[in-house]
Amino acid sequence: xxxxxxxxxxxxxxxxxxxxxxxxxxxxxxxxxxxxxxxxxxxxxxxxxxxxxxxxxxxxxxxxxxxxxxxxxxxxxxxxxxxxxxxxxxxxxxxxxxxxxxxxxxxxxxxxxxxxxxxxxxxxxxxxxxxxxxxxxxxxxxxxxxxxxxxxxxxxxxxxxxxxxxxxxxxxxxxxxxxxxxxxxxxxxxxxxxxxxxxxxxxxxx
Amino acid sequence: xxxxxxxxxxxxxxxxxxxxxxxxxxxxxxxxxxxxxxxxxxxxxxxxxxxxxxxxxxxxxxxxxxxxxxxxxxxxxxxxxxxxxxxxxxxxxxxxxxxxxxxxxxxxxxxxxxxxxxxxxxxxxxxxxxxxxxxxxxxxxxxxxxxxxxxxxxxxxxxxxxxxxxxxxxxxxxxxxxxxxxxxxxxxxxxxxxxxxxxxxxxxxxxxxxxxxxxxxxxxxxxxxxxxxxxxxxxxxxxxxxxxxxxxxxxxxxxxxxxxxxxxxxxxxxxxxxxxxxxxxxxxxxxxxxxxxxxxxxxxxxxxxxxxxxxxxxxxxxxxxxxxxxxxxxxxxxxxxxxxxxxxxxxxxxxxxxxxxxxxxxxxxxxxxxxxxxxxxxxxxxxxxxxxxxxxxxxxxxxxxxxxxxxxxxxxxxxxxxxxxxxxxxxxxxxxxxxxxxxxxxxxxxxxxxxxxxxxxxxxxxxxxxxxxxxxxxxxxxxxxxxxxxxxxxxxxxxxxxxxxxxxxxxxxxxxxxxxxxxxxxxxxxxxxxxxxxxxxxxx
Numbered sequence: 076x077x078x079x080x081x082x083x084x085x086x087x088x089x090x091x092x093x094x095x096x097x098x099x100x101x102x103x104x105x106x107x108x109x110x111x112x113x114x115x116x117x118x119x120x121x122x123x124x125x126x127x128x129x130x131x132x133x134x135x136x137x138x139x140x141x142x143x144x145x146x147x148x149x150x151x152x153x154x155x156x157x158x159x160x161x162x163x164x165x166x167x168x169x170x171x172x173x174x175x176x177x178x179x180x181x182x183x184x185x186x187x188x189x190x191x192x193x194x195x196x197x198x199x200x201x202x203x204x205x206x207x208x209x210x211x212x213x214x215x216x217x218x219x220x221x222x223x224x225x226x227x228x229x230x231x232x233x234x235x236x237x238x239x240x241x242x243x244x245x246x247x248x249x250x251x252x253x254x255x256x257x258x259x260x261x262x263x264x265x266x267x268x269x270x271x272x273x274x275x276x277x278x279x280x281x
Numbered sequence: 282x283x284x285x286x287x288x289x290x291x292x293x294x295x296x297x298x299x300x301x302x303x304x305x306x307x308x309x310x311x312x313x314x315x316x317x318x319x320x321x322x323x324x325x326x327x328x329x330x331x332x333x334x335x336x337x338x339x340x341x342x343x344x345x346x347x348x349x350x351x352x353x354x355x356x357x358x359x360x361x362x363x364x365x366x367x368x369x370x371x372x373x374x375x376x377x378x379x380x381x382x383x384x385x386x387x388x389x390x391x392x393x394x395x396x397x398x399x400x401x402x403x404x405x406x407x408x409x410x411x412x413x414x415x416x417x418x419x420x421x422x423x424x425x426x427x428x429x430x431x432x433x434x435x436x437x438x439x440x441x442x443x444x445x446x447x448x449x450x451x452x453x454x455x456x457x458x459x460x461x462x463x464x465x466x467x468x469x470x471x472x473x474x475x476x477x478x479x480x481x482x483x484x485x486x487x488x489x490x491x492x493x494x495x496x497x498x499x500x501x502x503x504x505x506x507x508x509x510x511x512x513x514x515x516x517x518x519x520x521x522x523x524x525x526x527x528x529x530x531x532x533x534x535x536x537x538x539x540x541x542x543x544x545x546x547x548x549x550x551x552x553x554x555x556x557x558x559x560x561x562x563x564x565x566x567x568x569x570x571x572x573x574x575x576x577x578x579x580x581x582x583x584x585x586x587x588x589x590x591x592x593x594x595x596x597x598x599x600x601x602x603x604x605x606x607x608x609x610x611x612x613x614x615x616x617x618x619x620x621x622x623x624x625x626x627x628x629x630x631x632x633x634x635x636x637x638x639x640x641x642x643x644x645x646x647x648x649x650x651x652x653x654x655x656x657x658x659x660x661x662x663x664x665x666x667x668x669x670x671x672x673x674x675x676x677x678x679x680x681x682x683x684x685x686x687x688x689x690x691x692x693x694x695x696x697x698x699x700x701x702x703x704x705x706x707x708x709x710x711x712x713x714x715x716x717x718x719x720x721x722x723x724x725x726x727x728x729x730x731x732x733x734x735x736x737x738x739x740x741x742x743x744x745x746x747x748x749x750x751x752x753x754x755x756x757x758x759x760x761x762x763x764x765x766x767x768x769x770x771x772x773x774x775x776x777x778x779x780x781x782x783x784x785x786x787x788x789x790x791x792x793x794x795x796x797x798x799x800x801x802x803x804x805x806x807x808x809x810x811x812x813x814x815x816x817x818x819x820x821x
Contacts, residue, residue, distance in 0.1 A: 078577030079584030087581050091588040098592035102599025109606035116613035123620035130627035137634040140645050144638055147652040151643075154655055160643070195734040197693050202654060204646035209735065229666040240691075242736060244665040245701055247686035265665070268735060272654065274647045 158236045160272050163191060163210060168269065171234065172214075179227040182259045183217040194268060204275055209268040212239065217259035221246060224263040231267065238270045285330040285414075286561060288422070288554040289405060290337045291466075292448025294320060295554050298327075302562040304544070304555060309447070317408055324412050331579060332409070334419040335557060336570065337446045339466040340398040341421060342368070347388035350381060360391065368395035373402060373570035377424060379460040392461055394421055396570055406575060415582040416575050418568030422557050423454045423464035425566050430456060432542055432560065433533070435507060439498065441488060443481060443508040444553035445469075451481065452553075453488050455497070455504075463492065478521025481508060489528055498527070509533045511551040658737040663817055665689045668741050671776070672813065675769045681750040681762050685808075689743040691736045698781070698812055699744045710751045710759075710805040714785055715792035741815045748806040749784055754797075759784045759807050767811055775817070781810040 078084050085092075144151075154160075165188060176184045194209035214231065218224040224246065232241045244265040251258060286304075288295040293316055298306030308323055310316040344367055348359050360376040368374045374395035381387045396402060402419075409416050426442055440456045446466065454464040467484050471477065485506050492498065503526070510518055510532050522530035535556065539547035544559040568576065638645050668689055676682055688699035751759045763784060770778035784807030785793065 077584065078573070078580040081577075084577070084581050084584070088585055088588065091585045091592075095588050095592040095595070098596040098599075102595045102602075105599045105603040106606075109603035109610070113606040113610040113613070116610040116617065120613045120617045120620070123617045123624065126624050127620050127627070130624045130631065134627050134631045134634065137631050137638075140649065141634055141638050144645055144648055147648065150652050150655070151648045154651060155642070159651060159655065192732075195732065196658070197734045197736055199734075202650040204644065204650040205654065207654065225666045225669065229664055232662075232664050238659055240659060240662040240738065241664060242738070243690040243699075245686065245688040245699070246665070246669075247701065247704065248684075270659070272651055274643055276644060276647070 157238070159238060159270075160274065161237075163269065163271055165210075167236070168212070172231070175227055175230050176216075179218065179223045179230070181216045181218050181223065181227055182257070183215075185215040187213045188269070189213075191271075194270065206273045206275055207270065208273060209270045212267040212269050214263070214265050214267065216263045216265075217249065218261050218263070219257065219259060221261040221263075224261050228263055228265050231265075239267045240270070241265045241267045283327070283330045284562065285324075285327055285332045286558040287332060287334045288337065288447065288558060289334055289402070290446050290448045290450065291339055291401065292450075294405065295447050296320070296323065297555065297558045298330075299558070299562050302543075302559065304559055304562075307555070312404075317404055321408055321412060324408070324414060328413060328415075329582075330415065331582065332414045332416045333561065334405075334416060334571070335422045335425065335554070335561060336396060336402075336419060337422040337450075337452060337466065337554070338396055338401055339450070339468075340396050340401050341423060341464065341466070342395055342397045343423070343461065343464050344393040345462060346391045346393060347382060348391055350387060350389050356389070363391075364393055364395070367393050368397060371395050371397055371399045372572045373399060373419065375421070375569040377461070377569075390460065392424075394424065394569065409575065413578050415579040416571055417579040417583075418566075418576065419570035420561065420566050421569045422553075423452060424461055424569060425557060425561060426452075426454055426553070427456055427459060427461055428560055428564050428566075429509075429538075429542075429556065430507065431459060432564075433538065435505075435531075437505045437507075439502055439504045441485060441504055441506045443485065443506060444557075445509070445551040447552050447554055451484065453484065455488065455492060457497065462497065463488075476517055476521055477514065478518035481518060482521045482523070485528065485530075493527075502527075504528050506530045507533050509535055509538065509551065509553050509556065511535045511548065514551045658735065661817065662738045663691060663741045663815070665743075668743060668815055671773050672745075672770060675766065675773065676747075678769065679762060679766050681759070682747050682766055683750075684745060684747045686746045687743055689741065691738040692740050692742055693736050695740060695742070695814060697740075697742050699742060701744065701746065703808070703810075704746060706748050706806040706808045708802070708805050710756060710784070710807045711754065711797050711802060712756060712785060712793060712795040714783075715794040739817045741817065743813045744781065745811045745813060746808065747811070748808050751784070751805045751807050753801045753803065756785050756807070760787075763809050763811075770811070770813055775815050776813060777815075778811050778813045781812050782808070784809045 079088060168188065172184065172186055175181070189211040191208050191210045194207045196207065214228070216224055216227050218227065228241060228244060232239050244263065246261060246263050249259055249262055251260065284299040286297040286299060288297060291312065293309060293311040293313075296306075296308040296310065297304050298308075310320040310323070346363065348356070348363070351359060356378070360378075364374045364376055374393070377392045377394065379390045379392060381389055426444060430437070430440055430442060436459065437456070438458055442452075442454045442456065444452050444454075446452055449469045450466050451469060452464060452466045455462050465488070469477070469480060471480060485504075489504050492504070498504070506522075506528060508518065508522070508530065512534060515532060515534070519530075519532055522532070524530055535551060535553075536547040538556060539545070539559075542556065542560055542563070544556060548555040643651070665687075669687065676684060685704045686701055688701040690697070690699050749759045749762050760783060763780060767778045767780055770776055787793075
């Protein structure tokens with residue numbers, strides 16, 4: 076056995092062994108520290124790359140939105156002018172029904188305007204920025220001729236202001252009344268949705 | 282790394298200090314108490330040096346032998362036993378295996394050598410021990426001098442190397458084909474009238490006689506004597522060295538030899554110690570005589586150096602790893618900073634784009650959603666009028682048909698069928714379709730969903746109820762009329778029509794009831810229903 080590994084040898088080499096141990100510990104510490112530093116920088120770099128990707132995506136979305144909005148701005152303005160974002164003005168509708176009754180010589184007109192409610196859309200579709208409300212309007216109009224009844228309904232759903240699509244209508248012939256009286260021959264029974272939108276952020280376009 | 286080559290002779294000790302393979306200092310100490318005391322004082326300051334002892338002593342003995350060719354431990358055991366037998370009283374012994382015999386068993390040729398009188402070494406060894414000098418080995422200068430001939434390119438079959446030893450002796454070492462066979466040390470003791478050349482000539486002649494007596498030479502062999510000399514001594518030596526048939530002389534100029542082996546400066550005398558020490562530092566040699574206990578400080582020193590070397594290597598590796606990691610990390614950081622700058626630039630551009638968005642009193646998402654809802658659900662929404670106008674044209678071309686009621690609705694599902702309460706004909710035909718319970722069939726209004734989802738109106742569907750005039754029992758004509766009407770409606774763009782209730786169900790599934798009187802009725806009215814579907818054109 077080498078004298079270096081005898082008891083005396085170990086005693087003589089205490090300082091050297093201690094130095095080796097310290098060197099190993101220092102090297103391990105330095106190595107681990109530098110590795111940790113590298114990993115941290117790599118994590119930071121990965122995070123930055125992710126932020127860069129997100130920023131690019133945000134910018135692309137914004138640019139796309141700007142293009143979309145440029146295209147649809149005119150249409151939006153038209154819709155606003157037609158009152159799509161305006162609150163319901165029920166008296167205007169009541170007055171309009173009255174005028175249409177006169178214009179189309181409706182003999183009898185019954186209508187019901189239900190309380191406004193959130194309008195359920197087909198497929199459960201929702202929009203992030205707007206809420207959609209509607210008041211169901213049920214109209215029963217009796218006229219002498221089916222043309223007058225249909226013209227009344229058409230005028231009602233194609234109003235300049237507001238959106239009132241009729242999604243259900245029935246027309247039926249009525250039994251003629253006494254020969255000496257003017258009795259209605261046709262009855263139209265229609266259901267309309269009086270639609271208005273509301274900005275979820277609370278704003279309403281004028 | 283500092284080394285100390287100690288050239289030990291019977292007369293004293295020459296300490297040759299070295300750095301690498303270069304000799305940088307020389308100190309001479311006599312083999313006396315005063316000399317050893319001086320050496321002790323000198324060597325105390327060189328405890329960290331590796332000490333190599335080159336011996337050039339008269340007590341060195343060389344014996345030739347052959348042993349069977351063995352390997353590994355067996356050969357070591359044989360050599361140890363032989364050494365113990367030949368040199369019983371000294372720890373300073375060594376067996377040098379040089380080659381194999383050409384004939385017979387092809388035994389190994391061995392030279393056993395020893396410092397036969399350990400007392401010569403003892404005072405110095407005690408001093409080395411006391412001073413804890415790191416003695417790496419004790420080497421025979423005679424054995425090692427063979428390297429000199431090899432390095433000078435003197436591959437002679439029979440060579441006798443003559444060197445001068447510090448303290449006034451000459452060593453003659455005989456090499457046969459480069460293998461040491463014999464060596465002896467002779468003191469230079471010139472009497473009046475003798476010359477150094479004469480002494481060398483006489484001693485070499487005696488050596489030749491001895492070698493010849495032990496049959497070292499064959500017929501025609503010639504011993505080439507190589508004398509290492511300083512130029513100053515050549516005039517005193519060369520005239521006496523006269524060649525003859527068995528012996529030729531070759532003077533090796535020590536200055537030229539030094540130049541050949543790279544020793545600078547060349548020695549100032551004919552002493553060979555510096556030449557051999559320099560060659561030893563360049564070539565190295567295994568330990569010859571030093572027992573393990575004498576080498577323990579050297580082993581500890583070597584181990585210490587190895588440990589420090591390992592510590593340095595580990596630390597260097599750690600630093601290199603850390604440096605590489607740091608380099609990569611800084612590259613990442615630079616990349617990170619560039620990316621950060623890009624992110625900021627993109628954020629600024631994003632803000633500019635957002636500021637440039639058209640604003641009409643509402644946010645972009647509101648505008649987009651509003652337009653999307655309108656385009657998807659309201660634009661081109663069908664109405665009952667535009668549905669019925671094309672139909673009325675078709676119906677007018679069938680004067681026997683009269684529409685009694687229409688139920689219309691928008692839907693997403695083609696299977697949807699609107700419902701109404703049937704208006705039964707007041708003068709039905711005598712032959713009618715019978716319901717399951719035996720009654721005449723009549724549609725029943727299905728329940729209407731309370732608040733169905735708002736349909737975007739891509740499909741309009743209507744159930745038309747009408748009556749067709751039947752002359753007498755002419756149901757066939759009535760059926761043809763209805764089918765003709767349905768076919769005509771189907772030709773309208775976007776329209777499809779199917780009969781839901783025919784004037785008379787003539788399939789095998791339904792029952793038919795007939796009540797015919799004495800005379801057939803002149804005219805009757807048969808009720809039927811038709812389902813009409815219209816697909817809305819794709820909206821721009």
